[in-house]
Amino acid sequence: MSSVRIATDNVVPLRIHTWVGESAEYQVLKRTVDIVVSAAAIVVLSPVFLVVALLIKFTDGGPIFFRQKRVGLGGRVFEFVKFRSMVVDAEARKQALMKMNKHNNSITFKMTRDPRVTWIGQILRKTSIDELPQLWNVLVGEMTLVGPRPAVIPEVERYSLRQRRRLNVTPGLTCIWQVSGRADLDFHQQVDLDIEYIRERSIWYDFKLILLTFPAVFSGRGAY
Numbered sequence: 001m002s003s004v005r006i007a008t009d010n011v012v013p014l015r016i017h018t019w020v021g022e023s024a025e026y027q028v029l030k031r032t033v034d035i036v037v038s039a040a041a042i043v044v045l046s047p048v049f050l051v052v053a054l055l056i057k058f059t060d061g062g063p064i065f066f067r068q069k070r071v072g073l074g075g076r077v078f079e080f081v082k083f084r085s086m087v088v089d090a091e092a093r094k095q096a097l098m099k100m101n102k103h104n105n106s107i108t109f110k111m112t113r114d115p116r117v118t119w120i121g122q123i124l125r126k127t128s129i130d131e132l133p134q135l136w137n138v139l140v141g142e143m144t145l146v147g148p149r150p151a152v153i154p155e156v157e158r159y160s161l162r163q164r165r166r167l168n169v170t171p172g173l174t175c176i177w178q179v180s181g182r183a184d185l186d187f188h189q190q191v192d193l194d195i196e197y198i199r200e201r202s203i204w205y206d207f208k209l210i211l212l213t214f215p216a217v218f219s220g221r222g223a224y
Contacts, residue, residue: 022169022201026201026202026203029203030144030203030206031141031144033145033203033206034138034139034141034144034145035139037138037145038135038136038138038139038145039139041132041135042135042136042139045132045135048129048132049132049133052083052120052124052129053083055120056083056084056118056120059118059119059120060087060088060118062084062087062088063084063088064083064084065081065082065083065084065133066081066082066083066084066085066086067079067080067081068080068152069152069153070150070151070152070153070171071150071151071152071153071156071167071171072142072143072150072167072170072171073167073168073169073170073171074167074168075156075167077153078137078142078143078150080134080137080150081133081134081136081137082130082131082132082133082134083124083129083130083132083133084121084130085117085118085120085121085122085124085125085130086114086116086117086118086121087116087118090116093116094116097111097114097115097116108151108155108186108187108190127217128217131173134173135173137173138173141170142170142171143170143171143172143173144169144170144171144172144173145172145173145174145206145210146172146173146174146175146197146201146205146206146209146210147169147170147171147172147175147197148166148169148171148172148175148194148197148198149171149172149175149178149190150171151166162191162195163191165191165194165195165198166191166194166195166198168198169198169201174209174210174213175193175194175197175209176193176194176196176197176209177189177190177193177194178213178216179209179212179213179216180193197209
C-alpha cells in the first residue's frame with residue numbers, strides 16, 4: 001500500500017486513476033439538483049436543526065458542531081461539518097479504542113458500542129440526523145447529494161492506487177454502500193461499491209440511491 005504526503009495548500013498530492021469524464025449535461029443537472037435540494041432542505045429542516053442544537057448544548061455544554069478536515073474531489077481538503085454526537089475529547093480517546101475496531105483493516109474505524117457517543121448522539125446517529133449539516137457542504141459545492149463518502153486525511157494517506165479512485169468524483173451525502181449495509185460493510189466492500197457507482201453513475205442512478213436512502217435510514221441498519 002503506497003503512502004502520500006499532505007501538501008500545505010489543502011490538497012492531498014496523489015496520482016488518481018482516470019475514468020471516462022462525466023458529460024456536461026450530467027454535471028450541470030447534478031449541480032442544479034444539489035443546489036435546489038440542499039437549499040430547500042436547509043430551510044424546511046431549520047426547526048429540527050434548532051432543536052438538535054439545543055439538545056446537544058444542554059447535554060454537556062460543548063460545541064454543537066463537529067468539524068473535521070476531509071478529502072474531496074481530486075484530493076482537495078475541505079472542512080466537513082456534522083452535529084456533534086460524541087464527547088468533546090472523542091478524538092483524544094480514539095487510540096485507546098483501536099483494538100475494538102469493527103473494521104479490522106486498520107484504515108477505517110467503526111465500533112458497535114462506542115463509549116464516546118453521548119445519549120443524544122446515539123439518537124442522532126441512528127436516524128442519521130447528525131449528517132444533515134453536510135447539506136451546507138453540498139450547497140457550496142464541496143460535496144454532492146450522491147457520491148462516495150469523504151474520508152479523513154490519515155485514511156487517504158494509506159490508500160492504494162485503486163482505493164484512490166474514490167477521489168475521482170465529488171464526495172456525497174449518501175452513497176451506494178450506505179443503502180447496502182452502511183458500517184456493517186468493511187472498508188474493502190465499501191471501496192468496491194464506490195467504484196461500481198463511479199462506473200455506472202447517472203442522474204437516474206443518483207435519484208434511485210436517494211430514494212433508497214430513506215428506508216435505509218429508517219431501518220437503522222449499520223448505523224452506530
